[in-house]
Amino acid sequence: MLLHDSVSVSAVRRTTDGYLVAEARVARTGIQDYLGTEVGKPEMPIVRLYRPPEAVFAEDAMRSYAYRPMTNGHHGDVNAANWKQLAVGQTGAEVLRDGEFVRVPMVVMDAAAIQDVEDGRRELSMGLEAIVVFEDGLTPEGEPYDARVESMRMNHLALVDRARGGEQLRIGDQRSPGPNTPAHPTHNGGHPMADSLRTVLVDGLSVLTTDQGAQAIEKLTKQLADAGVNVKTLTDAHTAAIAGKDRELAGKDNEIEKLKGQLLTDAQIDARVLARGDLIGKAKSIADADYSGKSDDEIRKAAVVAKLGDAAVAGKSADYITARFDILVEDSSDPVRTHLKAQDGQIQNPNDNGQAAYETRLTDAWKGGAQ
Structure with a gap:
């Protein structure tokens, strides 16, 4: 040392x-x-x-x-x-x-x-x-x-x-000072x-240091100036870079917190699996097709289109398509309504309970006797 x-x-x-x-x-x-x-x-x-x-x-x-x-x-x-x-x-x-x-x-x-x-x-x-x-x-x-x-x-x-x-x-015993030698308080x-000690101005700040420290500061300041480096510009750039990194880290922290909130518990995963299987089962009751890789809304739309055609969903909202899907699911699970479907595939009045067919047979009964 x-x-x-x-x-x-x-x-x-x-x-x-x-x-x-x-x-x-x-x-x-x-x-x-x-x-x-x-x-x-x-x-x-x-x-x-x-x-x-x-x-x-x-x-x-x-x-x-x-x-x-x-x-x-x-x-x-x-x-x-x-x-x-x-x-x-x-x-x-x-x-x-x-x-x-x-x-x-x-x-x-x-x-x-x-x-x-x-x-x-x-x-x-x-x-x-x-x-x-x-x-x-x-x-x-x-x-x-x-x-x-x-x-x-x-x-x-x-x-x-x-x-x-x-x-x-x-x-x-006697001091013999020169003209520039003041007395030293102790x-x-x-x-x-x-x-x-000496006071040196560094980037607008007064720094108290020794002669050796002042020489080192002055030498470094001159080297930076000769290299065209502005100390304040470097300091400002460094401060801005740190602030940018802090903002970036804060954004990452927010993303992590959001992702944590999106993680499902085991019970939630089980419920999602059951709901998904139920939805695909309903869709297959309407139209037997491959529904893998589709979202819930895409499955409902595909089932309605397979049963009624593209015109049934053209320009319609997701809520409308969901309603049509639910009706078709209801129809596919009601044996009476299934029996009452017309030859064209259109459902007759679901509330007549066979009354229309009975009246038709009575009206056409004479035709069989004339022959």
Whole structure:
């Protein structure tokens, strides 16, 4: 995990060849405040990180302060691949413990960086790799903390405008600030935080972040702009896409609920089977035909047409056809009406109970005697 410490520079001098030489306290024990995003805990606004003496003054840690590259501002990890582009100087070999601090010599060799120091950019921030253990605890002085450093190794030392260490991290008894170096208010026992943050405008929103966070945001914003990407347009499109998916899912849920309502119980299925069989049986009593694959209305219509012809249903409503079907079913199940059908297939008066046939026989009786 890469962390950034901070100190102030004073008691500086220039060499005959123009380099700037100084000594500085570059690390200390105690608690320092970090943004949760800086230490891999974005859910925590502030993390109180405790650096115990056994971690700060460990032999490996002390050796790692020597011969570290200096940079003008933080640039992440500094290594052999980018040293030539980033380094503006380096730390020396005489690393000393100074009470609760670590003191190192340093030399700034780049002319632009030297000018920045003389103009007031005098604070230093250590870039270090550390193993951080998250735990709630108390320092020997009774201060609460959220995490502690278990081991640490320096990567580089950066010149910055404002950093985490505060005014107490300086060389000598008198401060020698440049014209642009304001005093730093502190909190939580002298661990400044607000002065190490910047406000960056992102898509119309003010975001409070560190110098490193601001650099990352500005770099990403520039890359998007160079690619012709509008952040607001992307956000609006993303929001619209999510809303569309939500509507689609809501529609699917409604369809599922409707389908659930259409599912039949076993009793309902049995009733449907019985009703279907009864309907086909009635249709076959009118006209013996194949009624498979037809709806109920189609079965009734087919039976009526088979018995009476297409003209009987032409232009008629489903209710009319159902009524005609019921009449034909009634006729097919009444033996008297069946017996009284005329030769043309037309039914005579169903209410005469054979009276018309009796009268016809009486009227024609004389014809048989004349022969």
